[in-house]
Amino acid sequence: MEKCGVFAGFHLPNPTYQLLGPSRTAIMLLPPPFFTEKRPLFPLPLQLQKQSHFGLCNCSNGSGNTLRVASPTSNVATELADIDWDNLGFGFIATDYMYIMKCSQGENFSKGELQRFGNIELSPSSAILNYGQGLFEGLKAYRKHDGNILLFRPEENGLRLQMGAERMCMPSPTVEQFVETVKVTVLANERWIPPPGKGSLYIRPLLMGSGAVLGLAPAPEYTFLIYVLPVGNYFKEGLAPINLIVETEMHRATPGGTGGVKAIGNYAAVLKAQSAAKAKGFSDVLYLDSVHKRYLEEVSSCNVFLVKGNVISTPAIKGTILPGITRKSIIDVALSQGFQVEERSVTVDELLDADEVFCTGTAVVVSPVGSITYQGKRVSYGVDGVSQQLYSALTSLQMGLTEDKMDWIVELK
């Protein structure tokens, strides 16, 4: 249904469709999909091919359509998808293609392909559905004014996926495969990347046990899948401050558990506390450690920082806190701007006399916290200072507006 809505205004722009292949990988090109009833007009999956050079060539997809592969140096303006770019939120939108790669247990991922975006088939007995054997990742692509497309530290997501896969007994793509397949998926969906300043293309890789199991064991087959969709601001308020409540009963993670990896089930576990908080008018929940109920951990889906004078503190990564790539980047940006940064145990009492509090994550980037409520007591914070400064510094880097001295940006063209 969503598909029909999204593609309702779709028309074929012109007869030459070009996608730019990223380094070492070329995509065979098809016109953007358009749908008759429910079935795509060109049902053939796109084969991802390794090629040694990128001359402009005509290839056939076997069904009589002529496909073109463009040189990565050519600069073809792609027509944008027909959606309201000024009112992007953080909701689901179906795009053109998804990437799928499978492998058996004990083997390595080796060959995948782009397919039309759509539902996937899973055994009712698949490990992901029955036992939650799965991980997700999240990163963004930005469209730059000069037409280039930028990724932010994608190899960090690839590394984190590998670490998580080890914890969840799954094979994982190599970091190189991860980055390469992210590039291919982004380029195949280029018309969904928002214009500069309007948002970004959110990239959601999934790794899951797709094979059937019944007795408790790792799945016999695994699927790595990437889909993408355009997003605007995560919080409706944008950079407006969010209001948090400290959760004292429920916990997000426990020592020795899977809180330190992006396990799919981690999010189902925070829905209840988050819904209760939202019902009381808060934006989200701030979790405490499950052993002492005294040390800050993080918000449902983002890391937390406290500012006091020139010192910025954030809970240290010790297995129960997700090692955010935004967290890691903000630490480096803050250091480069002359702040002192401490990764340590931060007690909930320190919230009382912090100057500022903010959250970090790919979706929000930096989100200033306007107030925190703990045991019925509400503390308010200033929001126009450090968080705003770090948000501007990091987002201008990510959007390619400032020089990338850290070597964090990966250009797609």
Ligand SMILES: *Cc1c(COP(=O)(O)O)cnc(C)c1O
């Ligand atoms: C993904 C995630 C974050 C943020 O990580 P980034 O790499 O900065 O996006 C923080 N906390 C949790 C629980 C997460 O799942």
